Amino acid sequence: MASHDTTAFLDDLAGLLGKRGLLRDPDAMARYISDWAGDRLGMPLAVARPASTEEVAEVVTLCRRHGIRMVPQGGHTGLVAGALPEADGGELVISLERLNRIREIDPVNFTMSVDAGCVLDTVKQAAAEHDCDFPLSLGAQGSCQIGGNIATNAGGLNVLRHGMMRQLVLGLEVVLPDGRIWNGLHALHKDNRGYALDQLLLGSEGTLGIVTGAVLRLCPRPEQSRTALLGLPSVEAVVALYGLARRGCSDLLTAFELIPRRCIELAMEATPSLRDPMDAAHPWYVLMEVDATGPVDLDAMVEQLVERGLEGGLILDGVLAASEAQAQQLWQFRESMLEGQRRRGEHLRTDISVPISAIPAFVEAAGRAVTAASPHAEIIAYGHVGDGNLHFNVLPPAEMAEADKRDHLHDLEERIFAVLDDFDGSISAEHGIGRTKQAAYLARLSPVEHELAEGIKALFDPEGLMNPGRILPPR
Ligand SMILES: Cc1cc2nc3c(=O)[nH]c(=O)nc-3n(C[C@H](O)[C@H](O)[C@H](O)COP(=O)(O)OP(=O)(O)OC[C@H]3O[C@@H](n4cnc5c(N)ncnc54)[C@H](O)[C@@H]3O)c2cc1C
Incomplete structure (x- = not known):
């Protein structure tokens, strides 16, 4: 009451x-x-x-x-x-849902000023209408808002080319925990005046203030793109192919996603209209995209990469999208596999990162740790290879009682994080800390880092009323 x-x-x-x-x-x-x-x-x-x-x-x-x-x-x-x-x-x-205005688009400055409650898809469409692109792309883009993307420093599918939200924001407007409005809505591509306060707010998960507006950095809208789904024998081959792609596709590689065979099956379960993309099943797949403006021969670029991959035994088979519709169909596998996982009920979702070169060894070691503790659990490891960011997820054993799942998954998460520590990896590459990752975050914070983090929180929010208990424990 x-x-x-x-x-x-x-x-x-x-x-x-x-x-x-x-x-x-x-x-x-x-x-x-x-x-x-x-x-x-x-x-x-x-x-x-x-x-x-x-x-x-x-x-x-x-x-x-x-x-x-x-x-x-x-x-x-x-x-x-x-x-x-x-x-x-x-x-x-x-x-923030009623703060949903596109405030201004400047296609010459390649910037756009928006309310924080604008849905990401809406922002992308508005940019496209001015022949520009806002390159942040993620599975939740039909619902997530720019303010949420800023607060979580969202990443997604195109980070390897365009960076995370941190690289895509030029200015912010924020309501501070005491009610004052901080107007830092600058549309400047270079600005070195003192501390970068906006960068402090990026990734602060609503604990330092409420973002109400932002100036976003745009790029030219791609005039052409090529999408390919490739079948590969091993994670080692995936990482080797990534090296070839980074070197062979100039800086035009926008996505390079690792997908295990199990995810292709989960996608087909969730979207029955999807057909197995290749004649044979392969242990691993890569979904890659290159895009460009101007007179660039993307076909030659991708063909050469595939030829080199086939010759070196890195690629076993592949599908090159011949049209925009086919490209969307290939991307449908990536989207539907998330729904397929969700339908399997409560499962462990991780969001870790390691150096790109360490991905194969990490997948092997973390897989061994999970299987030793839970032989019937199902590992689903996929992610953004170019960012070293994996969702090393685990479905609990099918026969396990619902009531036991949460503790079991938590135990597996700790085992995965212990392996991650050996690789000097991150327990949160893009989703943030919130409440669910807090214990693991605090356990890995050095005393100096802890003191600085508490100091920043106390400076912005001395009364501890703004999203308390997220990132840091409540005071
Ligand atoms: C299917 C799916 C796919 C996803 N894929 C990715 C991915 O590829 N990459 C990725 O990084 N994330 C991904 N996510 C996670 C999520 O979409 C992102 O974290 C997104 O940025 C959250 O935005 P939101 O508006 O939904 O924020 P919310 O969930 O509403 O909030 C997230 C945090 O931000 C704070 N917050 C929200 N709005 C504001 C504001 N205006 N001012 C201050 N604080 C605020 C909240 O308090 C909370 O702490 C995915 C999620 C789903 C469901």
Whole structure:
């Protein structure tokens, strides 16, 4: 039951935001309280839906006055429970979904200014209308928001060519935890004035402030692209082929995805219209794409790479998309395999990185560690080879009782992370820390790093009300 203070807070909030801007009914709040996989549920005090930067600032000021904890929420596709409210009913979800304007596009400066609640797909379409490209691409792009992408420093499929969100943002507008608005919306490609405050906010997972606007860096829209799905005998061959592709395709390689045979099967299960792409099954596949503007012969580039791969025994077979529709069909395997995994129920999702050259040895060692502890578990290792970023996922043994799965998967995760430590890898290459990776993160933080991280949090949010308990424990 709401306390007297909470009731007064909600009354003030209702007066500020009106009916459209504040949700309190459990049915209306349903889609803000369950995570993407449906594994976890939270229960907020209410859901605030401000419609402008000024309204966000007023909501934050009100929260601060009443000592209410806040959870910024974008498209709610994050995978570490960062935007999921606690179940204690004490956190206010602040959804950015009504801040969804494309503010300005400057195709000469190759920049675009947007509200933080714009959905990534919308931003990409708006850029395309001006013959530009916003190159961030990920499976959740139909739902995730630019603010969420900034808060998580999202990566995705094209990082090897265009970098992560960190490289794609030139300026930010942020509501700080005390309600002040910081306007850092510069559209400058070079700017070396002191500390890079925007970079501190990138990847801060809503713990330092609420992003309300951003200036994004665009590129020219590709005029041509080529997509190929290749069958390979081993992870060693995949990494060797990546080396050839990086050297042979100039800097035009935009995606180089590792896909195990099991994922091709999961994709076909999830999307029955998909047919086995090659005559024979292969242990590993690479889905690669090159794109370019201007007079570049991409066909010759890809053909030469495939020839060299076949001659060297790295490639066993392959399909080259002959049209845009065929390319989309090949990409459908990559998208449907995620749905195929989701349908298998609760499973371990990791998001690790190692040096690219260490990928084969890591896959081998982590595979051995998992199989030794759980011989009937199923390993599904795929990912962005060019970033050294793997989703080394595990499906629990089919016969395992539901109630035992979570602890079992947690134990396997610790074993995988222990192997990762031997490779000096990262436990989070793109999804962030949130709440689910916090223990593993803290266990690996040096005292100096811990002190600096606590200091940054305390500087921005001395009262600890902005997304508390994410990245760092609550104070
Ligand atoms: C199918 C699928 C595929 C995915 N693929 C990738 C991938 O390839 N690469 C990748 O990096 N991620 C991937 N993700 C994870 C996820 O999509 C990204 O982390 C995305 O950037 C989250 O954006 P969002 O708007 O959904 O944020 P949310 O989930 O709503 O929030 C994520 C975090 O950011 C904070 N936050 C959200 N908006 C703001 C804001 N405006 N200001 C301050 N803090 C805010 C939240 O509090 C939370 O801590 C995938 C997820 C799914 C479901």
